[in-house]
Amino acid sequence: MSYVAIVVVIIYVVWSAATIANQFHSWCPTWLRALNVFGLIPIWTFFAPNPGMTDYYLLYRDRLPDGSFDNWRKVELKKSENSFRLALWNPTKRKHKALSDMINSLSRLANYRGGEALIITVPYILILNFIISRPHSLGTNGTQFMILEHSGFSDEPERSRVLLVSGIHRLH
Amino acid sequence: MDPDITFALIVILASTGVFIASVELLTLRAEFRDGGLFSWDVLRTVSRATLSVGTGRPSQLISHPFFVPAVTGARALAALILICCTNNGALSTACVLAIIAASIVMQWRAPLGLDGSDQMSLITFVAVAIYKVFPGDVHVAQASLWFIAIQGCLSYFVAGIAKVISPVWRSGEAVGRILSTRTYGSSRSASLVSGRDGVCVALSWLLMLFECTFPLALAFGKTGFVVFAVLGIFFHITNAVIMGLNTFVWAFIATYPAILFCAVSLRQ
Numbered sequence: 001m002s003y004v005a006i007v008v009v010i011i012y013v014v015w016s017a018a019t020i021a022n023q024f025h026s027w028c029p030t031w032l033r034a035l036n037v038f039g040l041i042p043i044w045t046f047f048a049p050n051p052g053m054t055d056y057y058l059l060y061r062d063r064l065p066d067g068s069f070d071n072w073r074k075v076e077l078k079k080s081e082n083s084f085r086l087a088l089w090n091p092t093k094r095k096h097k098a099l100s101d102m103i104n105s106l107s108r109l110a111n112y113r114g115g116e117a118l119i120i121t122v123p124y125i126l127i128l129n130f131i132i133s134r135p136h137s138l139g140t141n142g143t144q145f146m147i148l149e150h151s152g153f154s155d156e157p158e159r160s161r162v163l164l165v166s167g168i169h170r171l172h
Numbered sequence: 173m174d175p176d177i178t179f180a181l182i183v184i185l186a187s188t189g190v191f192i193a194s195v196e197l198l199t200l201r202a203e204f205r206d207g208g209l210f211s212w213d214v215l216r217t218v219s220r221a222t223l224s225v226g227t228g229r230p231s232q233l234i235s236h237p238f239f240v241p242a243v244t245g246a247r248a249l250a251a252l253i254l255i256c257c258t259n260n261g262a263l264s265t266a267c268v269l270a271i272i273a274a275s276i277v278m279q280w281r282a283p284l285g286l287d288g289s290d291q292m293s294l295i296t297f298v299a300v301a302i303y304k305v306f307p308g309d310v311h312v313a314q315a316s317l318w319f320i321a322i323q324g325c326l327s328y329f330v331a332g333i334a335k336v337i338s339p340v341w342r343s344g345e346a347v348g349r350i351l352s353t354r355t356y357g358s359s360r361s362a363s364l365v366s367g368r369d370g371v372c373v374a375l376s377w378l379l380m381l382f383e384c385t386f387p388l389a390l391a392f393g394k395t396g397f398v399v400f401a402v403l404g405i406f407f408h409i410t411n412a413v414i415m416g417l418n419t420f421v422w423a424f425i426a427t428y429p430a431i432l433f434c435a436v437s438l439r440q
Contacts, residue, residue: 005311008302012319019323023330039279040298042291044327048334048341052356053349083358087412087421091196096355098209098285126214126284133207153352153362 015040055150056103056163060131063142063168070137072146075130102126103147107163119167128169142168173433175313179303180258181429182320183268186296187254189289189422190271194248196419197240197278204240210282218283234281243281247274265304272297288327289423295323296426314437321434324427325387328404332383341380344373356415382407389431393439397432404428 001009018032022041032041058075077095106123118124131145147163203209212235233239250267258264275294279286303316335341340349348369351361365372382403389400408421 001311002309004306005309005315008306008312009315012299012315016319016322016326019326023334038276039286039291039294042288042295042323042327044288044330045334046288046331047346047350048331049338051338051340051346051350053340053346053353055354083360083413083416086416087409087418089192089196090416090418091199093287093416093418094196094200094285095203095209096285097287098282100355101284102209122214122218125217126209126211129207129211129214130209151349151352153354153357153359 019044052100052104053151056100057148057150057160058099058103058127058131058145059148060134060143060145062137062140062171063144064137065139065141069144070140073134075134103163106147110164124166128166132169132171136171140171142170144168173429173436175303175310175317175433176259178317178429178433179300179313182296182426183254183258183264183300185422185426185429186293186300187251187258187271189419189426190275190293190297191248191251191255192422193289193293193419194244194251194274197244198248201237201241201244204282205237210284212281215282215284240278240281243274243277247271247278250274261304261307265301268297268301268304272301287417287420289417289419292323292327292423292427293419296320296423317430317433320427320430321390324424324431325390327424328383328386332380332386335376335380336384341376344369344376347376347379348372351414358414361414379407390435390438393435394432397428397435401428401432 018041021029021032022036022043023045035041059072060075061069061072063069077092077099102123106118106121106127109121109123110118113121119128127145127147131143136143144166146165148160149163150160152159200210205211206213216234247270250270254264254267254271272294275290275297279290279294299316299320303313306312335346338346340346348365351357351365386400386404389397405421405425408417408424411417412421
C-alpha cells in the first residue's frame, strides 16, 4: 500500500469516527462541531428522534394610518398536489425547509430569550426582512408577523396554535 | 466488480441528483435577493467566516444578482457533463471538484433549507474526487468505495436507531402525523393514515427494521445487497412521491454501487 493510500485510509477512518460522534448532540464535542465549516460531518438522524409533525404558517398584518390593523395575511409557499411531479421536481421544498428551519430556531430561542434579545437573533431578522419585502397595504406605517403551528391536514382553526407574535415594526 | 465501473455508476446517479437540485435552486434565485428568504444582508451574519467577508469586493460579488445563478448554473453544468461523459479523465475530475466547490459555496451562502441529500452528495463527491486525483491507485479506489458504502449504511442505521429511541416513532404517531402535514404529506396520504393507528404502527416498525438492518446489505454478498437495494429504492421512491423528497432518491441510491462492490469483496 502506498503512503498516499495510507493517508487516505486514515482520513476516511477519522472522518467516519467524526460522523459517528456527530450523530447525537450529547456525544459530540463542541470543538468537532466548530470544525465542521465545510459541512462534511453529516447528521443522519432524519425526522428523529423528534420529528416535525406539524406545519408552520407565517402571517403578517399591517398597521394603517388611523392606528387600526388590517387582516392577517398568510405567506403562501405553494406546494403542488401532483405527487408524481414532486417525485421528479420539487423546487419549493427548499423554501419550506428554510422557513421551517428559521421557525424552529426562533421557537427554541424564544424559550429563553424575550423582547429585545429575541429581535436581534438571525432567525427573527431573516423572517422580518422577508415579511418587509411582501406586499403591504397602502399608507401602512408598521407591520407585525405571527407564526402559527397547525396540526393535521384539515383547516380547522382549533388545530392551530400561536407560537409567536412579533412586535410592530416600522415600515418606511 | 471493477472499481472504475462502480465509480462511473456512482457519479452518474449522484450527478443526476445534483443537476436536479441545482436547477431547482436556479428557480429560487429571487429568494436570494434583498428581502428574500436567503437575503445575504442577513445571512452573512450567521457565522464568523461569512461575516468576515466584509463590505469590499467579495461582499459586492456575493450580493450581486448573478452570483447565485452563476454558481448553481456552473454546478448544474458540471453535473450534466459528468452524466454525459463520466470517464473523461481530466474533464470529469474538474467537474467533480467544481461540484464540491459550488456546493460548499452555496452552503455558506445559504445555510438554510439544506437536507440529507445535500450532505450525502457532498460526501460522495469528495470521495470520488480523492479517487480521481489518485488514479491507478487501487487501494485509494477501494478505500473510497468502502467509505461511501459505510456512510451510506451508517445513514440508514443511525436514522433507524434515532427512530427506535423515539416514543412517537415506536407508537406509530410520527408516521400518522408527518403524513398528515401539508409540508411532507398530501390529502391522500392524510386520509390513508387517518384513524388507522395499526397501519401507522406497522409502517413505523417496518421502517425501523429496514433502516436498522440496512448494514447487513454488506454481509451477504450480491443476494443480500439486492434485497436491501430493492427495499431501499422502493423506500426512496415512495418518499419522493408522498413527501416530495426527490433528490434523496439520487443521493442515496448513488451509494448502492459502492455497497454492492463492498458486499461482493467481503464475500470473496
